[in-house]
Amino acid sequence: MDNTISILLLLFAAVALACFLGWRVLKLKSVLATMVDADEAQAQAQHWQEMLEAQQSESLEFLESTDRQRAALESEIASLQQDSHPDAQGQLERTQQSSATALDSSKSLANEILALLDLVKTFERWHDDMNELIIHNRAMHDKNDEFASIVKHMIIVTLNASIEAARAGVSGRGFAVVADEMRTLAARAESLSEGYRNSLHQNDLITTTTFQDLQAGGKMIIGSLTGLSLINNRIKDGLSS
Amino acid sequence: MISNRARNSFDQMLMLGIKASMGGSSPEACEISVLADPKVIRDTTVVMLTVASLVFRLSVMIYFSSDDATKANFARLNNIDPTEMTDQVFLDAIRECGNICCGTLNRELARVCPHVGMSTPNIIERECVNHLESLNGGHLQHFQATVDGGKQFHLTLCVRDYADIDFDWTMPEETTGVGEIEFF
Numbered sequence: 001m002d003n004t005i006s007i008l009l010l011l012f013a014a015v016a017l018a019c020f021l022g023w024r025v026l027k028l029k030s031v032l033a034t035m036v037d038a039d040e041a042q043a044q045a046q047h048w049q050e051m052l053e054a055q056q057s058e059s060l061e062f063l064e065s066t067d068r069q070r071a072a073l074e075s076e077i078a079s080l081q082q083d084s085h086p087d088a089q090g091q092l093e094r095t096q097q098s099s100a101t102a103l104d105s106s107k108s109l110a111n112e113i114l115a116l117l118d119l120v121k122t123f124e125r126w127h128d129d130m131n132e133l134i135i136h137n138r139a140m141h142d143k144n145d146e147f148a149s150i151v152k153h154m155i156i157v158t159l160n161a162s163i164e165a166a167r168a169g170v171s172g173r174g175f176a177v178v179a180d181e182m183r184t185l186a187a188r189a190e191s192l193s194e195g196y197r198n199s200l201h202q203n204d205l206i207t208t209t210t211f212q213d214l215q216a217g218g219k220m221i222i223g224s225l226t227g228l229s230l231i232n233n234r235i236k237d238g239l240s241s
Numbered sequence: 242m243i244s245n246r247a248r249n250s251f252d253q254m255l256m257l258g259i260k261a262s263m264g265g266s267s268p269e270a271c272e273i274s275v276l277a278d279p280k281v282i283r284d285t286t287v288v289m290l291t292v293a294s295l296v297f298r299l300s301v302m303i304y305f306s307s308d309d310a311t312k313a314n315f316a317r318l319n320n321i322d323p324t325e326m327t328d329q330v331f332l333d334a335i336r337e338c339g340n341i342c343c344g345t346l347n348r349e350l351a352r353v354c355p356h357v358g359m360s361t362p363n364i365i366e367r368e369c370v371n372h373l374e375s376l377n378g379g380h381l382q383h384f385q386a387t388v389d390g391g392k393q394f395h396l397t398l399c400v401r402d403y404a405d406i407d408f409d410w411t412m413p414e415e416t417t418g419v420g421e422i423e424f425f
Contacts, residue, residue, distance in 0.1 A: 134363070202372035204365050209376055212291030212360035213298050220293055220358030 103239040106232055113229045123218035130211035137207060141200050148193040151186055158183035243297075243379045243400060244407035252382055253412060254349040255301065255342070255398050262342035263388045265318050276383040282395045285367050288335050290343040291360040292350060296404040299350075300378075301343050302370055302397040305335055314392045336362040342396075353408040376401055 158179055165176030260268035284304035292299040305311055315334040316323040339362040347359040373381065379402035386394045
């Protein structure tokens with residue numbers, strides 16, 4: 001009985017041991033499946049190392065090339081600066097000279113404008129002369145009005161003369177002819193006086209219009225000169241500063 | 242040759258000047274119309290002014306008579322007693338009226354023409370205006386203005402052109418509504 005129990009216990013122990021060993025084998029297989037092959041890993045490490053070295057080499061070459069280009073450009077800039085410096089200096093001198101000339105011209109122009117603004121005195125002279133002309137026209141109007149008055153009186157006189165001649169009968173026939181002739185002359189004188197009056201009025205209109213045109217034109221010129229002076233002053237100020 | 246819009250602009254500018262010079266404190270009450278027949282004008286005297294530019298000469302004539310109604314009107318415009326309106330004061334007031342009227346026109350013209358100048362006023366007889374044809378105007382227009390109080394004034398605008406004239410002028414905003422031109 002004791003032997004049987006011992007055998008059973010041994011058998012049970014053997015089965016348990018076999019199960020344990022089987023489990024361990026499976027576990028080891030699983031671990032081995034996940035592990036990288038050491039040779040392959042070494043080959044990959046070698047490959048990456050080579051790539052890294054190649055990149056480093058390329059970077060160095062690029063850096064050296066960039067340095068060479070930069071040096072070349074710096075050299076070119078220095079050369080250009082050296083070449084352009086005399087031109088810039090000359091240009092500056094020419095500009096300064098032009099500015100000085102322009103400033104002198106602007107000052108001369110200012111003096112000319114100032115002198116031209118004295119044109120106002122000429123316009124005042126025209127104004128005075130035209131006023132004289134208008135006064136003269138007025139005097140001619142007065143003389144013509146007096147002439148027209150005389151002519152009207154002559155017409156009345158000749159009419160009376162005709163009446164008196166008619167009253168005198170046969171003896172007054174010769175006088176009647178003279179009176180008629182005088183009346184005709186007086187009528188022509190009246191017509192002439194009326195025409196002269198119209199001409200004087202027309203003359204007044206033309207004279208006044210011409211005078212005012214001169215005066216307004218003068219003010220237009222003075223206005224333009226004043227504007228020109230302001231522009232010139234701005235130019236002068238700009239050149240001075 | 243003066244374009245139609247330039248003619249209309251000249252007319253409107255003068256109407257603006259009439260309102261400014263004759264309207265007094267209520268320029269909107271001043272009614273202006275175009276006068277077709279100037280023979281209805283019975284006034285005896287004219288105040289004349291000229292605006293000159295490089296390409297045209299513009300003459301403005303304002304008709305007036307030295308009667309009581311006219312003197313009273315200018316006394317009111319100048320805020321003086323009518324009894325103080327002596328002949329000299331009256332003529333000065335008439336000239337000043339012309340100055341304001343033509344000055345307004347001149348100011349507006351300066352907005353469209355770079356160079357313009359204005360004359361001083363001169364007094365001439367009404368009969369002189371019968372010879373307007375001797376000015377060879379390219380644009381001639383007569384106006385009638387009825388001011389506040391019913392007094393009527395007449396004006397003539399004569400533009401002599403020395404080149405083609407064409408410009409576009411618009412009424413200043415603050416004075417728009419000067420009025421329509423009406424013919425009668």
